Amino acid sequence: MSGTVSGLLTIGLLLALLAVCYHPLGAWMAHVYGDTRHWRVERVLYRLVRVDPDSEQGWRTYAVSVVAFSVVSILLLFGLILVQLRLPLTQGSQGMGATTALNTAVSFVTNTNWQSYAGEVGATPIVQTVGLTVQNFVSAAVGMAVAVALIRAAARRSARDIGNFWVDLVRGSVRILLPIAAVAGVVLLVGGVVQNLSAPETVKALAGGDQVIRGGLVASQEAIKELGTNGGGYFNANSAHPFENPNAVTNLLEIFLLLLIPFALTRTYGILVGDRRQGWALLGFAGVLWAAGVAATTASEVAASGGLGGAMEGKEQRFGLWASTLFAASTTGTSTGAVNSMHESYSPLGGGTVLTTMVLGEISPGGVGSGLYGILIVAILAVFIAGLMVGRTPEFLGKTIGRREVTCAALYILVMPILVLVFTGLSLVLDGPRSTMLASGPHGLTEVMYAYASGSNNNGSAFAGLTADTPWYNLTLAACMVLGRFVPMLLVLRLAGLLVEQHPRPATAGTMPTHTPRFVGLLTGVALIVAGLTFFPALALGPIAEALS
Amino acid sequence: MSSSNTRQLLAALRMFVVLTVLLGGLYPAAIWGVGRLGLSHQADGSRVERGGVVVGSSLLGQNFTDDRHFQGRPSASEYAGDVSGGTNLYASAQDQQKALADRRAAYAAANGGAAAPADALTASASGLDPDISPENAMAQAPRVARANGLDRGAVVDLVRDHTEGRTLGFLGEPRVNVVELNLALDQLVAR
Structure with missing residues (x-):
C-alpha cells in the first residue's frame, strides 16, 4: 500500500469517527448547557463554593466572573510554579525562573500552552498534575462557557441575562470534559502512554552507556491536553515523544480528540438557536478550511519528500509524512499547539501553511469554545459586509447588527493582527531578541512571526528553533497571550449583552439566509480576505520568499 | 473594589x-x-529486560553505534533520555545540507555502498524514535551479519520477524523496532 492510500484511509477513518460522534456529542452539550437540573456532585460543588446555581448573570457580571476566575488561576499557578522545588516529589527538576514561571502560568490559563521550558526539567510532577492538568480542563471549560453565553444571547428574546458562568464552568468540566478525558486516558494508557510517579531512572542501556527513563502522570494529562485543545506537552518533544504518543493508533486518537469538541459545538449551536441548518453552515465553513489546511500542508511535505532526507527531519518513523501533516494542520487549526513533528523542520510552504492556519484567527475549526465564537464573529462581519452591498440593515438570527454590534466584531478582528505584527516587528529590530533566533533570512522571520502568531492566537505550537526562554520573549509572549485571549473574550461578552436585549425581527423575503452554501462561501471569502489583507506582506517576506529562493 | x-x-x-x-x-x-x-x-514505560535487569524501554530508541548492532535514526540528543526534542534544522539550512551529505556517505561506507533511506539520514522529532524503516534494517543486515559472524540469511529472517506493517493495514508506517531487534540479535549471537 502506498503512503498516499494509507494517508487517505487514515483521514477517512478520522472523518468517520468524527461523524459518528457529531450528533450525539453536539446534542449532549446542548442539553448540558440548557439543563435546569443539577447533578448531585455539582450541588456539592456549588455549596462548597457558595454560589447560587439557579441565579443568572448579565453580561457584565458574567465577564467579571470570567476575569476573576482567570486572575485567581494565573496568580495561584504562578505561585505554585515559583515554590515547586520546595514541595515534595521534585525528582531532579530544575524549576523555572520568574519570567518563565509567569509565562507558563499565563500560557496554561489562556488555553495557549506555549512552553518556554522543557517539560522534563522545568516542571515537577506536582506542577504538571495539580497545576497544569487542572488548567487544561478549566481553560477549555471557560472557552466553551463564553461561546455558550454568546449563543444564548443570540437565541433569547428581549432578555438581560446570558447564563451563570460558575454553572457553565462546572458543567463543561464535569459533564463534558471529564468523562471523555477519563475514557481517552485509559485508552492511551492501554496504548502505552505512561502513568506513574517514578523518579527518572538511569539504566545501563542495551546499546551501552546510560539512558534515562522518565515517568510521570502523562496519560491523564495527554487526554485532556488534546480534548481541551490545550497542547502543552508533558515532555519537551510533546506528542512526538513515544511516552506521549507511542503508536499510530494513539496518534489517530489524539487527532480525533483535538477536533472532537470544536466540530461538535457547531451542532450544539444549531440546536440552541433552534435551527440546525445554522450549525451545518458553520460546520461546512470550518470543515472546508480544515480540509484545505490538511491538503496544503500534506501536499507541501509530499512535494518536499523528493529531496535528500525525504522530508523526514523532525518526523517520527511510526507516523511518517501523512500522519504528521494531518496532526500539524489539525493542531494549528484548533489552537491546540501539540505537535507530533517539528514544524520548524517543515518545507517552507508546509511551515507557511500551518502558520497561515493560525493567522486565520483559529477558526478551522478553532479551539474549544473560542473557535465557535471566532467563527460567529466572522459571520457577523460577513452579514454586515453583505448588508452594505445591498443597502439593507444587516441581521444575524433576526438580531440587528448595528453600529455597536459591528464595533465589537471589528475590534475583535483587529486585536490579534496588531499583537502579531507589532511584536514580530519589535523583535526583529531589537538586537537582543534577534540574537536568539536559530535561523536567519526568511526562515528566521517565519520563526519569530510563528511565535507571536502562536501566542496571540492561544495556539501554543512553536517553530522550536527559537530560544524563547528569555525575559523579552517570556514577557512579550505572556502579554500577547493575555490580550489575545481576554480582549476578544470580553468583546464577545459585550456583544452578547447587546444581542440578548434585542427582540428578533421576523424573517422576510429580503432577509439574507445564513444557512445556505452561498453564505458559507461568503464566510470563507471574508475570513480569507481579512487574513490575506493583514498578513500577506509578512507571509511574502517569510515562507513565500523562502520557497521561491 | x-x-x-x-x-x-x-x-x-x-x-x-x-x-x-x-x-x-x-x-x-x-x-x-x-x-x-x-x-x-504500559504505565511504567514498557521496559525491556535482559536477564532480569532493565536495559531500556521498547518505546525509546537507543544510541547504537557499533557495527554489531542495527543502528537507529540520528538523534538531536543521542537518545540520552533526559530532554527530548528534534534538531529543528530545515532543509535549506547549510548545517542540515552538510549533515545529510555526511550521513549519506557514512551510511554507504558502513553498509557496502547501500543508499541510505530517508529515516537513516534524518533526526526524529523526539530524538527517541525507537523505529527505523524496514528498508533501513534490510540494508544494515549484511553488515550486522558479518560483524557478528552470523549467517546473512538468519539475520535477514530476524529483520523480517521484527518488521511491523501498518496497523490495521493502513495506519502509520511500516517499521522495525531497533531495541527489540537488537535484543533478539544479541540472543541469537549468544546461542
Whole structure:
C-alpha cells in the first residue's frame, strides 16, 4: 500500500469517527448547557463554593466572573510554579525562573500552552498534575462557557441575562470534559502512554552507556491536553515523544480528540438557536478550511519528500509524512499547539501553511469554545459586509447588527493582527531578541512571526528553533497571550449583552439566509480576505520568499 | 473594589480549590489506579529486560553505534533520555545540507555502498524514535551479519520477524523496532 492510500484511509477513518460522534456529542452539550437540573456532585460543588446555581448573570457580571476566575488561576499557578522545588516529589527538576514561571502560568490559563521550558526539567510532577492538568480542563471549560453565553444571547428574546458562568464552568468540566478525558486516558494508557510517579531512572542501556527513563502522570494529562485543545506537552518533544504518543493508533486518537469538541459545538449551536441548518453552515465553513489546511500542508511535505532526507527531519518513523501533516494542520487549526513533528523542520510552504492556519484567527475549526465564537464573529462581519452591498440593515438570527454590534466584531478582528505584527516587528529590530533566533533570512522571520502568531492566537505550537526562554520573549509572549485571549473574550461578552436585549425581527423575503452554501462561501471569502489583507506582506517576506529562493 | 467584585474573587478562589481537588487530584489518581490494575507494563514505560535487569524501554530508541548492532535514526540528543526534542534544522539550512551529505556517505561506507533511506539520514522529532524503516534494517543486515559472524540469511529472517506493517493495514508506517531487534540479535549471537 502506498503512503498516499494509507494517508487517505487514515483521514477517512478520522472523518468517520468524527461523524459518528457529531450528533450525539453536539446534542449532549446542548442539553448540558440548557439543563435546569443539577447533578448531585455539582450541588456539592456549588455549596462548597457558595454560589447560587439557579441565579443568572448579565453580561457584565458574567465577564467579571470570567476575569476573576482567570486572575485567581494565573496568580495561584504562578505561585505554585515559583515554590515547586520546595514541595515534595521534585525528582531532579530544575524549576523555572520568574519570567518563565509567569509565562507558563499565563500560557496554561489562556488555553495557549506555549512552553518556554522543557517539560522534563522545568516542571515537577506536582506542577504538571495539580497545576497544569487542572488548567487544561478549566481553560477549555471557560472557552466553551463564553461561546455558550454568546449563543444564548443570540437565541433569547428581549432578555438581560446570558447564563451563570460558575454553572457553565462546572458543567463543561464535569459533564463534558471529564468523562471523555477519563475514557481517552485509559485508552492511551492501554496504548502505552505512561502513568506513574517514578523518579527518572538511569539504566545501563542495551546499546551501552546510560539512558534515562522518565515517568510521570502523562496519560491523564495527554487526554485532556488534546480534548481541551490545550497542547502543552508533558515532555519537551510533546506528542512526538513515544511516552506521549507511542503508536499510530494513539496518534489517530489524539487527532480525533483535538477536533472532537470544536466540530461538535457547531451542532450544539444549531440546536440552541433552534435551527440546525445554522450549525451545518458553520460546520461546512470550518470543515472546508480544515480540509484545505490538511491538503496544503500534506501536499507541501509530499512535494518536499523528493529531496535528500525525504522530508523526514523532525518526523517520527511510526507516523511518517501523512500522519504528521494531518496532526500539524489539525493542531494549528484548533489552537491546540501539540505537535507530533517539528514544524520548524517543515518545507517552507508546509511551515507557511500551518502558520497561515493560525493567522486565520483559529477558526478551522478553532479551539474549544473560542473557535465557535471566532467563527460567529466572522459571520457577523460577513452579514454586515453583505448588508452594505445591498443597502439593507444587516441581521444575524433576526438580531440587528448595528453600529455597536459591528464595533465589537471589528475590534475583535483587529486585536490579534496588531499583537502579531507589532511584536514580530519589535523583535526583529531589537538586537537582543534577534540574537536568539536559530535561523536567519526568511526562515528566521517565519520563526519569530510563528511565535507571536502562536501566542496571540492561544495556539501554543512553536517553530522550536527559537530560544524563547528569555525575559523579552517570556514577557512579550505572556502579554500577547493575555490580550489575545481576554480582549476578544470580553468583546464577545459585550456583544452578547447587546444581542440578548434585542427582540428578533421576523424573517422576510429580503432577509439574507445564513444557512445556505452561498453564505458559507461568503464566510470563507471574508475570513480569507481579512487574513490575506493583514498578513500577506509578512507571509511574502517569510515562507513565500523562502520557497521561491 | 466593590463588594460584589470581592465576592466574585472569593468565589473564584474557592472554585479554583475545589476543581483542583477534582481534576488535579481525583482524576489523575483514578487513571493511575487503572494503570496499577493490570496495565502496569504500559504505565511504567514498557521496559525491556535482559536477564532480569532493565536495559531500556521498547518505546525509546537507543544510541547504537557499533557495527554489531542495527543502528537507529540520528538523534538531536543521542537518545540520552533526559530532554527530548528534534534538531529543528530545515532543509535549506547549510548545517542540515552538510549533515545529510555526511550521513549519506557514512551510511554507504558502513553498509557496502547501500543508499541510505530517508529515516537513516534524518533526526526524529523526539530524538527517541525507537523505529527505523524496514528498508533501513534490510540494508544494515549484511553488515550486522558479518560483524557478528552470523549467517546473512538468519539475520535477514530476524529483520523480517521484527518488521511491523501498518496497523490495521493502513495506519502509520511500516517499521522495525531497533531495541527489540537488537535484543533478539544479541540472543541469537549468544546461542
